[in-house]
Amino acid sequence: MNIKSIITATIALLVSTACSGGAKQEKVMNKDGKAVVVFFSHAGDNYSVGNIEVGNTKIVADYITELTGAEQFEIVTHKYDGMAYNPLIKLAQEETKNGELPDYEGDIDLSKYDTVFIGGPVWWGTYPQVMFTFFKKHANDLKGKTVIPFTTHEGSGLANCVEDVEDAFPAANVTKGFSVYGHEVRTEKKKVEKWLNSLGF
Numbered sequence: 001m002n003i004k005s006i007i008t009a010t011i012a013l014l015v016s017t018a019c020s021g022g023a024k025q026e027k028v029m030n031k032d033g034k035a036v037v038v039f040f041s042h043a044g045d046n047y048s049v050g051n052i053e054v055g056n057t058k059i060v061a062d063y064i065t066e067l068t069g070a071e072q073f074e075i076v077t078h079k080y081d082g083m084a085y086n087p088l089i090k091l092a093q094e095e096t097k098n099g100e101l102p103d104y105e106g107d108i109d110l111s112k113y114d115t116v117f118i119g120g121p122v123w124w125g126t127y128p129q130v131m132f133t134f135f136k137k138h139a140n141d142l143k144g145k146t147v148i149p150f151t152t153h154e155g156s157g158l159a160n161c162v163e164d165v166e167d168a169f170p171a172a173n174v175t176k177g178f179s180v181y182g183h184e185v186r187t188e189k190k191k192v193e194k195w196l197n198s199l200g201f
Contacts, residue, residue: 033114035070037061040120040131045085048154048183056152056182057119063192064117068201073108077130092123101133110141117148118165121182122156126164135168143171148199150178152185
């Protein structure tokens with residue numbers, strides 16, 4: 001086999017591999033299935049963006065809904081209402097340290113969804129503890145489903161959120177997570193769109 005034939009065969013192999021990888025990713029995402037965004041978002045006093053009426057994670061959740069047609073379930077608790085940033089973070093630290101599970105309002109039946117986005121801010125290296133209340137309640141509800149974690153943050157990235165979601169839902173297909181700075185969410189919708197495109201949506 002001459003050099004030209006070898007190069008042609010190599011290119012064909014690479015193209016074939018890339019195409020099969022893309023098809024696999026699209027199948028895993030099941031973009032034609034039903035999706036929901038489960039999230040916790042904190043309005044009020046936030047680091048870097050000040051006192052906001054709509055939480056950073058809520059804005060990302062709304063982008064996901066707009067771009068994919070996913071439904072939403074917001075994990076709502078009034079435990080943190082009206083708190084200034086520093087006392088809130090101190091409380092969050094204590095909750096994380098003690099493994100507290102604050103109550104939240106309402107609930108959702110996850111059985112009808114194929115894909116579940118899970119998002120929240122990063123408080124002390126992971127999601128807020130109220131999200132773990134939700135995780136515990138639905139620990140057996142995401143078997144075989146695609147779970148896509150995302151976070152808003154001001155320097156923590158994904159922290160331990162992906163690993164904690166994997167631990168909470170060991171029978172789910174947990175994908176690589178996505179993170180975005182809270183101070184960027186109002187102007188960087190394109191970053192969310194690029195991420196969703198990479199998932200096949």
